[in-house]
Amino acid sequence: MFAFRLILASLRGLQTNLMRSLLATLGVIIGVTAVVSAMSILAGAEREIAQRFESMGADQIMVVPGSGGRGHRQARLDSLTADDAIAIREECPLIINTAAERSQPMQVKYLQKNMFATVMATTEAYQEINDYKVESGRFISREDNRATRKVCVLGHKIARELFGEVAPVGFRVKIKGIGFTVIGVMEKKGFLGMREVDSQVIVPLDTGLKRLFGFQFVGMITAQAGDQTKLDAAIQQVKRTLRGEHKIRAGSGDDFSIFTQEQAKERVADVTQIFEIVLYSIAGISLVVGGIGIMNIMLVSVTERTREIGVRIAVGARRMDIAAQFLIEAAVISMLGGALGVVVGMAFADLLEKVTRVLKTFTPPSAIVFALIMAGCVGIVSGLYPAVRASRLDPVEALRYE
Numbered sequence: 001m002f003a004f005r006l007i008l009a010s011l012r013g014l015q016t017n018l019m020r021s022l023l024a025t026l027g028v029i030i031g032v033t034a035v036v037s038a039m040s041i042l043a044g045a046e047r048e049i050a051q052r053f054e055s056m057g058a059d060q061i062m063v064v065p066g067s068g069g070r071g072h073r074q075a076r077l078d079s080l081t082a083d084d085a086i087a088i089r090e091e092c093p094l095i096i097n098t099a100a101e102r103s104q105p106m107q108v109k110y111l112q113k114n115m116f117a118t119v120m121a122t123t124e125a126y127q128e129i130n131d132y133k134v135e136s137g138r139f140i141s142r143e144d145n146r147a148t149r150k151v152c153v154l155g156h157k158i159a160r161e162l163f164g165e166v167a168p169v170g171f172r173v174k175i176k177g178i179g180f181t182v183i184g185v186m187e188k189k190g191f192l193g194m195r196e197v198d199s200q201v202i203v204p205l206d207t208g209l210k211r212l213f214g215f216q217f218v219g220m221i222t223a224q225a226g227d228q229t230k231l232d233a234a235i236q237q238v239k240r241t242l243r244g245e246h247k248i249r250a251g252s253g254d255d256f257s258i259f260t261q262e263q264a265k266e267r268v269a270d271v272t273q274i275f276e277i278v279l280y281s282i283a284g285i286s287l288v289v290g291g292i293g294i295m296n297i298m299l300v301s302v303t304e305r306t307r308e309i310g311v312r313i314a315v316g317a318r319r320m321d322i323a324a325q326f327l328i329e330a331a332v333i334s335m336l337g338g339a340l341g342v343v344v345g346m347a348f349a350d351l352l353e354k355v356t357r358v359l360k361t362f363t364p365p366s367a368i369v370f371a372l373i374m375a376g377c378v379g380i381v382s383g384l385y386p387a388v389r390a391s392r393l394d395p396v397e398a399l400r401y402e
Helices: 002-017 020-053 082-091 126-129 140-145 156-163 207-213 226-247 259-303 305-314 319-356 365-391 395-400
Strands: 062-065 097-110 112-120 134-137 151-154 172-175 178-186 202-204 220-225 256-260
Touching: 020 259, 020 365, 062 226, 082 097, 082 207, 082 220, 082 226, 097 126, 097 156, 097 202, 097 207, 097 226, 112 156, 112 207, 126 220, 140 207, 151 156, 151 172, 151 256, 156 178, 172 202, 178 202, 178 365, 202 207, 220 226, 226 256, 259 305, 259 319, 259 365, 305 319, 319 365
Parallel strands: 112 202, 151 178
Antiparallel strands: 062 220, 062 256, 097 112, 097 172, 097 220, 134 178, 151 202, 172 178
16 A cells, blocks of 8 residues: 555656656657667568578578688689589489579560569479479470570569560560560569569570570579488588589588578578677667666756655655655656557557568567566666665755755
8 A cells, every 4th residue: 555655656746747757758768669679670580581491491402602611712603513413413312303593683674664683594403492383384494404495484573564464475575685485484482592583584594604694603503302301411412522523632621612491591590690789789778878868857856856855754754765756756757668669669660661661570579578678677777876866865954955
């Protein structure tokens, strides 16, 4: 009952200077908004990345040019060829399929419609490895690749943007000024890993390397393991095969890097962790500024209510009661700012998603709880010094205060 009266006394104290109390919450509102927005952006990004990686098969092994170590081989981006993919498929018993690929943004044109898209040159195995189905027409074949035919398969999104509701199979588009016949349209897939496949154009590997890119080297080789439980052994087979193909001496570093879905997730997690540190640091600074604002307001309040404090002590109030009242006032200001900050933060995160159309935000319940706890802690810590100062006032000097 006494505690309830103490809370009511604190609320009446805040109500007396309502505008000043609301202004004191402003710093906490900004800080909590920053915390909730940062956590929403990061949680949404992590969930989006996880979903994208889940679209990749857990049995896939990705090989890219360049070494992850130090030395002159690290900068090499011309170490993988289509023949390497064939060698991996033929010489690695644990590998059942491989697909070499190279991609690059290029201009794609149909009549008066002109746009940039990711043009990817690959083999017929790409479809099977990624379980990526054709919606209409057909996928590129081995014969298309051998004959370096100028044919292409459109992603679902780019097909709609170039042709609308018209079936594009049989029509010709120009890629880098060269005419390609559309032989198929892929299903709506969204993402495969970090690549938006709905916005890409697929051409035969040899056609792309010779006619579009002017390179004989590929950007990545995807190998499919027959048994996920033997993924590490499959990686070792791939590594031995490539070192043999590239004639790398014992003790020398690789001129390629190998990673799996899990390893790719770990690499992305390392990057997101850096963003977490940066965003949380900014949010933390905002909360500290808000706490300083509350402390200043509470110190002013202690000074203005010095006579009131003296009267209360004179009629029997304990110093602990005085300190508790000011602590409660600081906590109420902070929690009010925290609640408003959560609402503003969630609204701001939703606005960012709608405006950017790139960010995918998600506000987990844990973020709301964390933000409110942080707001409460800031209020208590900020109100601690003013509360102690108020409780230590000399009642005689306080009653004389004008």
